[in-house]
Amino acid sequence: MSSSVSREIDSRDSAYCRKEKSLGVLCSNFLRLYNREDVRTIGLDDAASKLGVERRRMYDVVNILETVGVVARKAKNQYTWKGLEEIPWVLEQLKEEGLRENFNATICSITTRVSNDNEYKGLLGLNTTGDDYSSGSSKNKNKRDKSLALLTQNFIKLFLCSDVDSILLENAAKALPGDADDATALRTKVRRLYDIANVLSSMGLIEKIRHPDSGKPAYRWLCWRGKANNKVDAASDVNEPKMSGFGTDITNYCFKRKREVTEVDCKSSQERSWQTHDGLIELEPNSDGEEMKQHTKHLPKAIEFGPFAPISVSKVEDAANKRARQIQDLENLASTYRPQYRNQALCDLFTHYMEAWKSWFVDAVGKQQMQRIC
DNA sequence: TTCTCCCGCCATTTT
DNA sequence: AAAATGGCGGGAGAA
Secondary structure, X not given: OHHHHHHHHHHHHOOOOHHHHOHHHHHHHHHXXXXXXXXXXXXXXXXXXXXXXXXXXXXXXXXXXXXXOOEEEEEOOEEEEOOHHHHHHHHHHHHHHHHHOXXXXXXXXXXXXXXXXXXXXXXXXXXXXOOOOOOOOOOOOOOOOOHHHHHHHHHHHHHHOOOOOOEOHHHHHHHOOOOOOOHHHHHHHHHHHHHHHHHHHHOOOEEEEEOOOOOOEEEEEOOOOOOOOOOOOOHHHXXXXXXXXXXXOOOOOOHHHHHHHHHHHXXXXXXXXXXXXXXXXXXXXXOOOOOOOHHHHHOOOOOOOOOOOOOOEEEEHHHHHHHHHHOOOHHHHHHHHHHHOOOHHHHHHHHHHHHHHHHHHHHHHHHHHHHHHO
């Protein structure tokens, strides 16, 4: 087809590398490009040319980012940068919505904790009308029922409304609304789930793992999941601070460390985060002296951000303490787990974040000690 | 081989 | 009518 022709042409100039073209990399680049103080609006064409991709791919990334609240469509060709700090709120909404729609019942049938699970018996009554985008209903939802966005929402709901360890994309495709009997449709849906999973992975919301028993690739949620999950009280949830452990780690590079950190975070955060954490996130004026973005005033109190943190959140003092105990030797860790990246871009990214993290860490711990003394 | 998922055609929607 | 969106699945790279 013409695509292969263009690839041939491409490869004459420079070696074609499929991985470098992935939506995940594109998403990372997108976030690196626009996760800045001075960004308000994003032009699609501008983004496409800066990122060196065709317009069509921007739609893919932007649609997914839109469903987690990072950007919002403003006008034709134009998006508003909302920021990563929106993610926790959107997740919260998605979870509430998912619980209302009985996603927690659905998920039981696709959990991969059960080995050799091929039974999807309980896929009852999944509400296909995921079109009501949040109780706020302030969004224009006319196009909300389109596939990629809706599929993203539903995929996330599967994680948020359950406590499953991991989900196979194939199972997710079967469980999510749509024609589960049509093999072609299912294949297409799995393709889309791959796209979505790549983007969510690049943001550190999920990670790809191998299922210990079946060895099959699956995805694991890394981030805040909310309090009660599917079994406990949803009632006590209401007025408490919700978020913690958001994107606790850097994507794709360190499964072992993730286990160490995120399991602590994901589990104990369930208790920890519901306490009051006044002042956990210390907001700092940015370097320009410009005032903080409007979002920060209502930031949840105990969020830890992943590979991409909101620019307005510069210090997480309490987290520093925990990290101080969990991670004794950064250099060691970095060198131990670095090789997980095969992709040069990711390697660079990883290095970049390690450097950033290191300086932040030193700074945060230093500050903490200063406060003690004073 | 199977798993992944990029790529761009073309239908649909918006301007 | 033209431009903007984005569903969709072929088929090639990766594992």
